[in-house]
Amino acid sequence: MSENILELKKISKSFSGVEVLHEVAFALHPGEVHALLGENGAGKSTLVKIITGVHQPDAGEIYLNGEPVHFSDARDSRQAGIAAIYQELSLFPDLDVAENIFVGRQPLTFGGRVDWRRLYAEAGKLLDSLGVKLDLKQKARTLSIAQQQMVEIARAFSINAQILIMDEPTSSLTLHEVDDLFRLVRRLREDGTAIIFISHRLEELSALADRVTVLRDGAYVDTKPMKEVTRDDLIRMMVGRTITNLFPKQDVRVGDVVLKVENLTRAGSFYDVSFELRRGEILGLAGLVGAGRTNVARAIFGVETPTSGRIQIEGRQVAITSPQQAIGLGLAYVPEDRQLHGLIPAMPLTPNISLPTLHEHARSGWLQDKSERKSAYEAALQMEVRAHNMWQFARELSGGNQQKVVLAKWLSTKPRILILDEPTRGIDVGTKAAVHGLMSKLAAEGMAILMISSELPEILGMSDRVIVMREGHVTGHFSRAEATQENIISAATQDVTIGSVQ
Amino acid sequence: MTVQNPPAIQTSVSRNGLLWTLIRFREAGISLFILLLVVAVTLRAPSFLTVDNFQDILLNISILAIVALAQTMVIITHGIDLSVSSMIGLVAMMVAFVVKQYPEMPVILPVLLGMALGAVLGSFNGLIITFGKVPPIIATLGTLSIYRGLVFFYSQGTWINSFELPASFKLLSKGTPLGLPNMVIIALFVAVIVYYFLNYTRTGRDIFAVGSNPDAAQFAGIRKQRITFLVYLISGLLSGLAAVLWVSRFESAQTNTALGFELQTVAASVVGGVSISGGVGTVSGVLLGALLLGIIQNSLTLIRISPFWQLAAQGLLILIAVISDKWILSRVERTKT
Numbered sequence: 001m002s003e004n005i006l007e008l009k010k011i012s013k014s015f016s017g018v019e020v021l022h023e024v025a026f027a028l029h030p031g032e033v034h035a036l037l038g039e040n041g042a043g044k045s046t047l048v049k050i051i052t053g054v055h056q057p058d059a060g061e062i063y064l065n066g067e068p069v070h071f072s073d074a075r076d077s078r079q080a081g082i083a084a085i086y087q088e089l090s091l092f093p094d095l096d097v098a099e100n101i102f103v104g105r106q107p108l109t110f111g112g113r114v115d116w117r118r119l120y121a122e123a124g125k126l127l128d129s130l131g132v133k134l135d136l137k138q139k140a141r142t143l144s145i146a147q148q149q150m151v152e153i154a155r156a157f158s159i160n161a162q163i164l165i166m167d168e169p170t171s172s173l174t175l176h177e178v179d180d181l182f183r184l185v186r187r188l189r190e191d192g193t194a195i196i197f198i199s200h201r202l203e204e205l206s207a208l209a210d211r212v213t214v215l216r217d218g219a220y221v222d223t224k225p226m227k228e229v230t231r232d233d234l235i236r237m238m239v240g241r242t243i244t245n246l247f248p249k250q251d252v253r254v255g256d257v258v259l260k261v262e263n264l265t266r267a268g269s270f271y272d273v274s275f276e277l278r279r280g281e282i283l284g285l286a287g288l289v290g291a292g293r294t295n296v297a298r299a300i301f302g303v304e305t306p307t308s309g310r311i312q313i314e315g316r317q318v319a320i321t322s323p324q325q326a327i328g329l330g331l332a333y334v335p336e337d338r339q340l341h342g343l344i345p346a347m348p349l350t351p352n353i354s355l356p357t358l359h360e361h362a363r364s365g366w367l368q369d370k371s372e373r374k375s376a377y378e379a380a381l382q383m384e385v386r387a388h389n390m391w392q393f394a395r396e397l398s399g400g401n402q403q404k405v406v407l408a409k410w411l412s413t414k415p416r417i418l419i420l421d422e423p424t425r426g427i428d429v430g431t432k433a434a435v436h437g438l439m440s441k442l443a444a445e446g447m448a449i450l451m452i453s454s455e456l457p458e459i460l461g462m463s464d465r466v467i468v469m470r471e472g473h474v475t476g477h478f479s480r481a482e483a484t485q486e487n488i489i490s491a492a493t494q495d496v497t498i499g500s501v502q
Numbered sequence: 503m504t505v506q507n508p509p510a511i512q513t514s515v516s517r518n519g520l521l522w523t524l525i526r527f528r529e530a531g532i533s534l535f536i537l538l539l540v541v542a543v544t545l546r547a548p549s550f551l552t553v554d555n556f557q558d559i560l561l562n563i564s565i566l567a568i569v570a571l572a573q574t575m576v577i578i579t580h581g582i583d584l585s586v587s588s589m590i591g592l593v594a595m596m597v598a599f600v601v602k603q604y605p606e607m608p609v610i611l612p613v614l615l616g617m618a619l620g621a622v623l624g625s626f627n628g629l630i631i632t633f634g635k636v637p638p639i640i641a642t643l644g645t646l647s648i649y650r651g652l653v654f655f656y657s658q659g660t661w662i663n664s665f666e667l668p669a670s671f672k673l674l675s676k677g678t679p680l681g682l683p684n685m686v687i688i689a690l691f692v693a694v695i696v697y698y699f700l701n702y703t704r705t706g707r708d709i710f711a712v713g714s715n716p717d718a719a720q721f722a723g724i725r726k727q728r729i730t731f732l733v734y735l736i737s738g739l740l741s742g743l744a745a746v747l748w749v750s751r752f753e754s755a756q757t758n759t760a761l762g763f764e765l766q767t768v769a770a771s772v773v774g775g776v777s778i779s780g781g782v783g784t785v786s787g788v789l790l791g792a793l794l795l796g797i798i799q800n801s802l803t804l805i806r807i808s809p810f811w812q813l814a815a816q817g818l819l820i821l822i823a824v825i826s827d828k829w830i831l832s833r834v835e836r837t838k839t
Contacts, residue, residue, distance in 0.1 A: 073720070074720060074721050074722065076723075090715065090722070091718060092710070092711050092714035094713075094777075094780075095707075095710060095781075103707065103711050103724075104711065104719075104723050105723075114701070114702045114703060114704060
């Protein structure tokens with residue numbers, strides 16, 4: 001029994017009558033990296049929150065070092081040596097980097113006042129040891145997502161936990177940042193820390209994890225040593241069926257140029273970006289986080305104003321100054337941060353989906369309820385959104401389902417040009433395949449798709465052509481045949497001064 | 503081609519130089535506005551820029567500053583306390599009655615009594631909001647009426663007048679044993695304590711954390727409910743202190759004491775840069791906010807704006823101050839990225 005540092009037995013939990021965990025078992029050995037796998041909605045995040053005391057189980061027992069424990073809040077579990085990095089970033093946007101690391105347990109002087117000098121010194125030392133360069137006094141609000149993640153990781157590390165839980169720490173990191181993270185995780189494991197690691201990227205799990213536990217629909221499926229299972233085994237365990245084709249991009253006849261971008265520049269964020277996008281084509285936009293890809297997309301969609309350059313849509317020169325205008329021109333943009341830009345969490349599904357098309361459901365200013373409901377329902381059905389009903393709040397859905405709602409919302413505008421920014425970040429294999437299937441179908445129907453992605457398999461699997469950006473410049477342009485992992489990585493990380501790969 | 507090392511995670515661009523430091527100083531906007539206003543008013547009415555007049559202004563804003571600081575702590579947690587004016591009215595009436603009954607007691611006792619009574623009223627707000635799970639704006643809107651109603655109930659509609667209060671109590675706010683009126687010194691003392699509390703105690707930092715991201719605060723093991731309760735308690739406590747000073751300064755307690763004052767405290771906070779969506783606010787900003795409000799009130803009288811127009815002019819100036827502050831801030835943000 002005591003070989004387990006943490007053991008959960010028959011844990012059950014319901015939220016408002018819906019059982020999200022049913023008699024789940026889980027055992028963690030000291031000094032192992034234990035992967036926790038399952039589709040979105042399988043109950044992983046809830047299980048994590050039970051371990052950290054944020055939620056309390058309705059039934060079941062938790063043993064820590066063989067002793068039964070009960071955590072009534074996050075403070076209890078932290079005192080017991082459990083630290084967690086949650087899926088939703090849990091930083092304080094108005095506090096600076098250093099304070100975010102030590103929030104709730106700032107170092108004190110003998111007099112009991114907050115010792116700011118020591119706080120900054122220790123935060124600096126910690127970030128140095130992690131190899132992260134950040135301005136300690138910068139407000140978290142102004143950090144990029146990858147930088148925010150680094151702060152979260154630093155916070156978890158600073159607790160010196162005996163158990164560290166990482167809920168999708170890599171979903172917004174680039175390859176190199178992931179490598180850095182893995183190095184840290186391995187170092188912690190050597191120090192004897194037990195790590196629960198949640199990720200949807202199966203490739204990285206097989207490289208990192210010692211054992212894997214799979215959940216499906218809130219129930220325990222199995223625990224196996226990582227070496228004894230293949231990727232296909234894991235997918236089968238997770239979805240209960242076999243997904244044969246993960247990247248089902250069909251070959252379609254590519255049509256006319258619909259979007260032409262010439263020397264588009266926004267001083268300070270991207271320079272001289274040129275490309276063409278044709279009907280039926282999926283153009284992959286690869287690169288590291290912060291390379292300026294999202295800014296290009298936002299400039300095309302009229303959110304940011306370019307300082308120079310030209311945009312042509314269907315042969316016509318346009319100056320897009322607002323998203324409304326962009327929508328009118330047949331553009332749709334599905335942003336990266338669906339919580340922040342894509343959804344209104346406190347609104348039900350129907351108004352969320354019908355938001356960009358409201359005018360179509362209005363007669364002289366009055367909303368026609370019936371037509372709004374009907375078209376929203378059809379869009380949700382087409383995207384296979386899993387929800388109780390159309391009046392469920394968007395925030396109650398799992399991440400994958402939220403992403404489907406965002407897609408449903410934009411597809412209801414019937415765009416001719418679709419810009420997808422990290423379309424499958426943080427969503428599970430099953431939903432991912434559904435999203436990819438849909439993209440392929442849309443392209444086959446003649447839609448032109450610009451897809452920003454940091455996930456190489458996705459870029460390689462889905463794109464007809466790939467352009468690569470680094471530090472605001474286009475550094476590579478590859479056809480499907482030329483696009484290999486090596487080519488893309490080297491273009492994404494090369495020195496800009498060397499010149500572009502054409 | 504070789505694959506280069508990845509760039510380290512970007513550090514933010516930090517700029518130096520006097521101008522930059524000045525702009526980065528969060529209170530730059532409001533300070534500038536105050537300066538312009540002082541120059542403009544002095545040109546019209548030279549008597550404005552005198553020591554006497556400024557002492558008058560300070561005396562006038564001391565109570566506002568104390569309650570605005572309390573309001574600020576509440577707003578930082580993403581709450582609001584609309585009941586401060588009624589708490590002042592109720593405590594003022596109760597303390598005045600006690601002082602009238604026992605004119606011989608040392609002045610520190612009514613001060614402590616007022617703070618204790620205020621703390622009780624504030625705790626009641628805190629309980630409704632934390633245990634009752636009522637949104638702060640609704641909860642304190644309710645107690646705004648309840649506490650004001652209790653003033654009538656308690657006083658039976660009567661007033662306490664100047665001749666019923668002992669001289670020592672009246673001097674509590676206006677005496678100048680330390681050079682400045684006591685009330686100004688008390689307000690500064692409160693400001694120092696609040697500054698220390700907000701910046702140098704864990705509980706103070708928790709207030710910012712709760713307002714900045716309540717869910718994350720819970721994940722970080724901060725007891726959110728406890729913090730919420732605490733800020734409403736403090737709000738009551740400081741309103742109680744303000745009530746005692748109010749009775750001492752105006753030498754009376756009336757059923758309509760401090761009526762409508764809650765909006766001034768919110769205005770001082772917001773003008774001083776406190777974000778109504780929580781997580782942001784500084785003591786220096788709020789003090790400047792209260793000062794600006796005081797200067798506006800004072801100067802409108804001095805340059806003989808008709809009293810009919812004063813209220814509207816006051817509102818207009820507040821809006822201009824907030825808008826110019828936002829504008830300056832957005833310019834700063836833009837140059838940063």
